[in-house]
Amino acid sequence: MAIDKNNPLEQQNNPDRNGSGGSNSEVNNDSTRRRKKPRRDGKGSNTKANNPTTAKSKKDKALSSGKDAGKDSQALATQAANPDVESGDAADDAAAIAEGGIKAVGNQRIIPFMKIEKPMALLSLLMVIGSIIAIAVNGLNLGLDFTGGVSADVRYEQPVEQVEVVQALADNGFDDAVVQYLGTREELLVRLPPQSDNVDGLNSSLTKALTLPNNNVEISNVNIIGSQVGNEVYLNSVMSLVLALLCMLGYVALRFQFKLALGAVLSLFHDAIVTIGVFALFGFPFDLTVLAAILALIGYSLNDTIVVYDRIRENFRRVRGITPRQTIDLSLTETLRRTIMTISTVLLVVLAMLFLGGDGLYWFSVALFIGLLAGTYSSTYIASSIPLRMGLSRDDFIVKVKPEFEEEIVTFNDPKMFE
Numbered sequence: 001m002a003i004d005k006n007n008p009l010e011q012q013n014n015p016d017r018n019g020s021g022g023s024n025s026e027v028n029n030d031s032t033r034r035r036k037k038p039r040r041d042g043k044g045s046n047t048k049a050n051n052p053t054t055a056k057s058k059k060d061k062a063l064s065s066g067k068d069a070g071k072d073s074q075a076l077a078t079q080a081a082n083p084d085v086e087s088g089d090a091a092d093d094a095a096a097i098a099e100g101g102i103k104a105v106g107n108q109r110i111i112p113f114m115k116i117e118k119p120m121a122l123l124s125l126l127m128v129i130g131s132i133i134a135i136a137v138n139g140l141n142l143g144l145d146f147t148g149g150v151s152a153d154v155r156y157e158q159p160v161e162q163v164e165v166v167q168a169l170a171d172n173g174f175d176d177a178v179v180q181y182l183g184t185r186e187e188l189l190v191r192l193p194p195q196s197d198n199v200d201g202l203n204s205s206l207t208k209a210l211t212l213p214n215n216n217v218e219i220s221n222v223n224i225i226g227s228q229v230g231n232e233v234y235l236n237s238v239m240s241l242v243l244a245l246l247c248m249l250g251y252v253a254l255r256f257q258f259k260l261a262l263g264a265v266l267s268l269f270h271d272a273i274v275t276i277g278v279f280a281l282f283g284f285p286f287d288l289t290v291l292a293a294i295l296a297l298i299g300y301s302l303n304d305t306i307v308v309y310d311r312i313r314e315n316f317r318r319v320r321g322i323t324p325r326q327t328i329d330l331s332l333t334e335t336l337r338r339t340i341m342t343i344s345t346v347l348l349v350v351l352a353m354l355f356l357g358g359d360g361l362y363w364f365s366v367a368l369f370i371g372l373l374a375g376t377y378s379s380t381y382i383a384s385s386i387p388l389r390m391g392l393s394r395d396d397f398i399v400k401v402k403p404e405f406e407e408e409i410v411t412f413n414d415p416k417m418f419e
Contacts, residue, residue, distance in 0.1 A: 110333050113332045113381070117381065117388075120377075121382075127274050128274065131274050131276065131278070132277070138280045139280065140276070140280050142285075142286055143286060143287025143288070144191045145287045145288040147194070148225045149193050149194050149195075149224075149225055150223070151222070152189075153221040154188045154206075154210055154217060154220075155186060156187075156215050156217050157215055157216050162188070162359050165179045165188060165210065168209055168210060169209050172209035173209075174192055176193050177190060177191065178190070179191075179359065233288070240291075244298055248264060252309070256313060257392075259386075259390045259396065260312075260387050263383045263385070263386035263390075264309070266383075267379060267383040268298050268301055268302060268378075271297055271301050274370070275294055275367055278370050279367070284363060289360070293364045293365075300346070300375060304375060305379045307335055307339075308331060308383065309383075312331040313397050315327050316396070316397045317394070324388060324392055324393050324394070328388055331384075343372060351369070354366065
């Protein structure tokens with residue numbers, strides 16, 4: 001029988017035919033060295049107890065279990081942030097609710113804005129009621145644009161200060177004058193309350209009153225604005241405010257949802273009525289420049305509200321496992337930095353106009369300053385609180401697709417059954 005010398009099993013079974021004993025031991029050593037994998041029965045020197053990989057996995061499991069035990073809230077928040085993963089641990093959900101709800105989603109800390117929702121709503125209601133009472137009792141100190149008066153274009157040979165012109169008019173019996181620059185410091189627009197003189201007599205009286213030492217004056221145009229024109233301007237201004245609010249309502253309703261649209265319009269009404277109420281309470285002059293500031297304020301406040309609404313809609317679709325109140329808190333938290341940066345930048349411009357813009361931009365800047373503070377507050381609480389009270393939920397932003405195939409129940413009456 002031929003023996004294969006290259007087969008180690010044949011060499012082990014036939015030690016005498018190998019030629020030497022040393023070769024047999026080398027074969028046994030080779031077979032021993034090659035047997036480093038675990039046997040089929042799991043016994044031997046290469047067991048799980050001696051396996052470093054198994055020991056390492058046990059150590060990792062122990063460490064991970066210890067970390068998970070201390071970070072239940074973070075795990076729950078991460079699970080809520082992932083829309084594809086459904087919550088399957090009822091104990092963790094109950095613990096999160098017992099602790100006051102989810103405090104963070106991912107790495108984003110949630111600021112509980114809606115926690116003081118009721119006090120802020122009460123404050124807003126008091127401010128609106130107080131503004132309406134101030135407007136009804138005190139009324140607005142309407143400017144010449146609404147009450148009528150005299151308007152004159154004046155040109156000096158040398159630059160003049162507005163204070164000098166106003167003082168010169170007051171010394172000659174023209175009180176409550178409004179002086180504005182028209183591009184340069186030599187050209188001015190002078191507006192006066194209604195006067196009893198005719199155009200010719202008024203022209204000569206103004207020329208005498210506006211003459212300054214060593215500075216000749218020329219009046220190019222004098223216009224007398226009647227009270228009827230002022231009332232027409234006043235009514236058109238009120239209609240422009242109402243039309244602006246209605247347009248905003250339609251835009252937000254088509255762009256987002258009607259609940260959000262109603263909250264946006266009420267917040268814009270809050271901003272406008274509070275600003276007008278402050279002017280009525282303190283008797284500040286209300287003219288077309290203030291009206292322009294209110295219209296600009298409505299546009300700015302709506303822009304801030306739209307940013308918040310866009311994030312609310314995105315989070316309702318993206319984040320699951322949290323309540324609508326927590327979704328709104330998350331959205332307001334995410335837009336907080338943008339709101340602070342925007343309001344700070346705009347306030348710097350408004351303050352610059354307030355202190356450096358002169359009399360022509362003073363009340364315009366005052367109206368913007370009051371409205372910006374009210375608009376930032378209303379975008380955070382009024383515009384977000386009212387839709388929440390109306391039952392805003394995730395279903396308002398999810399498109400429900402009708403199934404392609406619907407089960408249809410067909411009944412068949414056999415006429416032979418009744419025979």
